[in-house]
Amino acid sequence: MKSIATFIILFCSTFLFSQSTISGKVVNQKGKPIASANVFIEGAYDGATTDEAGDFSFTTDVEGNQTLVVSFLIYETSKTQIDVANFQVQTIKIKESMNALDAVIISAGTMESGEKARVSVLKPLDIVTTAGSAGNIIVALQTLPGTQSVGEDGRLFVRGGEANETQTFVDGIRVAQPYGATTNNLPTRGRFSPFLFSGIAFSTGGYSAEYGEALSSILLLNTEDNPDQNKTDISLMTVGLGLGNTQKWKKSSLSVNASYINSAPYQAAVPQNVDWNSPYQSLSGETVYRYNFNSGILKLYAAFDSSKFDINQENINSPDKMRVNLKNDNLYFNTSYKGNFGTNWQITTGMSFGYSNNKIGLNLDNVANNENATHLKLKLRKNVSNYFKLSFGMDYFSTKFDESFTEDLGTIKTNGYNSNIAAAYAEADILFSKKFAAKIGLRASNNDLLDETTISSRISMAYKVAKSSQFSLAYGDFTQSPNADYIKYSQYHQFESEKASHYILNLQYAKDKQTFRAEAYYKEYSDLVKYDSQDIAYNSIFSNEGSAYAKGFDLFWRDGKSIKNLEYWISYSYIDTERDYKNFPTTATPSFVADHSLSVVTKYFITDWRSQIGFTNSLSSGRPYNDPNETQFMNGKTKSYNSLSFNWAYLISQQKIMYFSVSNVLGTQNVFGYDYVNSPDSSGFYKRKEIIPTADRFFFVGFFWTISQNKKDNQLKSL
Numbered sequence: 108m109k110s111i112a113t114f115i116i117l118f119c120s121t122f123l124f125s126q127s128t129i130s131g132k133v134v135n136q137k138g139k140p141i142a143s144a145n146v147f148i149e150g151a152y153d154g155a156t157t158d159e160a161g162d163f164s165f166t167t168d169v170e171g172n173q174t175l176v177v178s179f180l181i182y183e184t185s186k187t188q189i190d191v192a193n194f195q196v197q198t199i200k201i202k203e204s205m206n207a208l209d210a211v212i213i214s215a216g217t218m219e220s221g222e223k224a225r226v227s228v229l230k231p232l233d234i235v236t237t238a239g240s241a242g243n244i245i246v247a248l249q250t251l252p253g254t255q256s257v258g259e260d261g262r263l264f265v266r267g268g269e270a271n272e273t274q275t276f277v278d279g280i281r282v283a284q285p286y287g288a289t290t291n292n293l294p295t296r297g298r299f300s301p302f303l304f305s306g307i308a309f310s311t312g313g314y315s316a317e318y319g320e321a322l323s324s325i326l327l328l329n330t331e332d333n334p335d336q337n338k339t340d341i342s343l344m345t346v347g348l349g350l351g352n353t354q355k356w357k358k359s360s361l362s363v364n365a366s367y368i369n370s371a372p373y374q375a376a377v378p379q380n381v382d383w384n385s386p387y388q389s390l391s392g393e394t395v396y397r398y399n400f401n402s403g404i405l406k407l408y409a410a411f412d413s414s415k416f417d418i419n420q421e422n423i424n425s426p427d428k429m430r431v432n433l434k435n436d437n438l439y440f441n442t443s444y445k446g447n448f449g450t451n452w453q454i455t456t457g458m459s460f461g462y463s464n465n466k467i468g469l470n471l472d473n474v475a476n477n478e479n480a481t482h483l484k485l486k487l488r489k490n491v492s493n494y495f496k497l498s499f500g501m502d503y504f505s506t507k508f509d510e511s512f513t514e515d516l517g518t519i520k521t522n523g524y525n526s527n528i529a530a531a532y533a534e535a536d537i538l539f540s541k542k543f544a545a546k547i548g549l550r551a552s553n554n555d556l557l558d559e560t561t562i563s564s565r566i567s568m569a570y571k572v573a574k575s576s577q578f579s580l581a582y583g584d585f586t587q588s589p590n591a592d593y594i595k596y597s598q599y600h601q602f603e604s605e606k607a608s609h610y611i612l613n614l615q616y617a618k619d620k621q622t623f624r625a626e627a628y629y630k631e632y633s634d635l636v637k638y639d640s641q642d643i644a645y646n647s648i649f650s651n652e653g654s655a656y657a658k659g660f661d662l663f664w665r666d667g668k669s670i671k672n673l674e675y676w677i678s679y680s681y682i683d684t685e686r687d688y689k690n691f692p693t694t695a696t697p698s699f700v701a702d703h704s705l706s707v708v709t710k711y712f713i714t715d716w717r718s719q720i721g722f723t724n725s726l727s728s729g730r731p732y733n734d735p736n737e738t739q740f741m742n743g744k745t746k747s748y749n750s751l752s753f754n755w756a757y758l759i760s761q762q763k764i765m766y767f768s769v770s771n772v773l774g775t776q777n778v779f780g781y782d783y784v785n786s787p788d789s790s791g792f793y794k795r796k797e798i799i800p801t802a803d804r805f806f807f808v809g810f811f812w813t814i815s816q817n818k819k820d821n822q823l824k825s826l
């Protein structure tokens with residue numbers, strides 16, 4: 108008995124004496140204690156939780172060199188190599204995680220929407236519920252600061268830049284022909300419906316080195332990754348009809364939309380300021396196929412549309428109207444893959460092909476042109492650490508454009524170009540702390556048509572001054588090949604890339620359904636194209652001696668919190684810009700710019716009526732125009748622009764919606780500018796004609812029916 112007791116005592120003594128005590132303190136980088144942090148030996152069950160003072164202590168029977176792990180919520184996990192037998196009390200500092208939701212983000216020049224956006228100023232739902240947008244992505248974007256509403260054109264004009272200075276991308280791949288075909292002073296629409304897109308990033312300047320060939324802006328449209336269920340959407344409208352279907356399988360899904368538009372019945376009922384021979388008609392469709400691999404997603408996107416119209420347009424220089432008969436066929440195909448591989452590597456790659464063919468009759472003359480455009484892309488991203496991410500990649504753009512002009516007498520003139528642009532870029536995202544971040548990039552591009560290589564630098568940074576507020580700065584150099592109206596004459600003239608430099612200062616506040624942005628900017632242009640003739644022609648004398656500047660500030664406030672069921676935003680922009688380009692005899696503000704622009708958008712859901720109503724009021728100061736009766740160039744100003752629009756969506760049942768909208772409710776007689784005769788009359792006076800909207804108001808009525816498995820989904824998000 109005595110021997111057994113002795114054995115137990117010796118065993119317990121040996122066990123107790125083999126244990127070691129691990130103790131210390133856990134603090135943040137400022138030395139403040141962190142409570143409730145987990146501290147443990149990696150691979151063992153021994154550990155403890157820190158108290159209010161950040162202290163911890165526990166015993167362990169493991170021996171030798173071990174790894175002491177400290178982990179806690181928004182902080183980075185710390186691992187320290189220790190010698191258990193010789194461990195002494197330590198103070199362990201842990202860093203805040205750079206992946207925390209409230210970490211700083213760079214916001215200068217960029218506005219985002221969608222589920223993946225950290226700060227969303229415009230939701231995908233807003234594209235189609237904004238009164239006056241009529242489902243047009245571009246019109247909805249024109250309610251944001253930094254844009255110009257150019258009603259006789261319909262495209263996106265940003266911060267003093269022309270519409271061709273903005274490039275559109277779908278899933279990161281360029282769209283060469285983002286707008287429908289049109290003719291003089293007849294506004295066009297964007298080609299893409301909002302139904303298949305889940306997010307938008309709209310950059311008004313200072314954008315990433317990943318993108319090029321855009322002097323002013325880029326518009327990124329991201330298709331939906333994974334639809335939630337099978338469904339069918341049916342649309343019956345005053346201007347046509349639409350049909351959509353989504354099928355979802357275990358790892359893949361397919362969405363298809365098709366629409367037919369014929370404005371003849373509508374225009375027969377509602378008078379227009381247009382003399383139509385055959386009103387606008389179009390047949391269009393788009394589809395997205397998605398396949399989810401274990402480590403990535405493959406998308407195939409395709410869109411087509413075929414449109415035509417026949418119109419008699421007044422020509423102030425002729426007693427007879429000019430007949431314009433236009434037919435356009437367009438195809439866009441895009442494939443992209445985004446996935447992870449290796450250790451913290453990500454790959455994004457894809458290609459796009461765009462084809463556009465126009466056949467235009469101008470009285471007895473005919474113009475035919477076609478464009479084939481391809482974009483190849485490869486991007487690699489390495490997450491070196493939570494503090495440093497490196498991206499690099501390559502782009503290749505190939506464009507072939509051919510145009511022929513056949514006169515009534517049989518003479519044929521041909522022009523065109525074949526351009527190949529190869530580019531490479533590298534960019535680093537650096538998170539110095541949870542409050543300070545920077546992005547530094549460099550892009551090199553070679554254009555074989557211009558026989559030119561350019562190098563552009565980009566840098567942006569952001570500093571978080573409070574939990575919900577931050578400042579951002581951005582600078583960038585940008586280049587772009589002159590547009591097709593010029594370089595189709597490259598066989599006669601040598602052109603250079605046009606250039607711009609952006610400087611941006613941004614303040615952003617975002618908290619609990621409220622967002623405020625204030626942004627000041629300065630843009631400097633160089634090497635803009637000039638020509639010496641009244642109209643662009645093959646025998647015009649071209650040069651790249653043009654220049655310009657644009658400076659101003661933008662304000663944006665969005666509030667979905669203050670009043671129940673009400674969401675609204677207010678946008679204001681001021682711009683001061685002048686250009687010496689085209690055939691301008693001197694520096695002047697171009698005709699598409701209004702110094703002041705204001706948009707107020709409201710959306711209100713009335714539960715008792717099962718209705719959502721909305722108003723959009725767009726105002727802007729007068730735009731300049733050139734009056735040849737005066738000696739000063741571009742000295743005229745149109746009257747101010749004002750348009751109030753209204754929409755109403757009524758839920759007949761959970762999946763059936765009746766929708767009504769009217770633009771310019773008050774019938775304001777807006778004027779976009781004036782056309783003047785080329786030669787004065789006998790008294791030396793130049794006569795003019797107003798450029799006005801195609802209609803005083805636009806009415807829209809539609810019925811939308813969704814058929815889905817859950818019996819709850821509807822198209823309210825698509826109206």
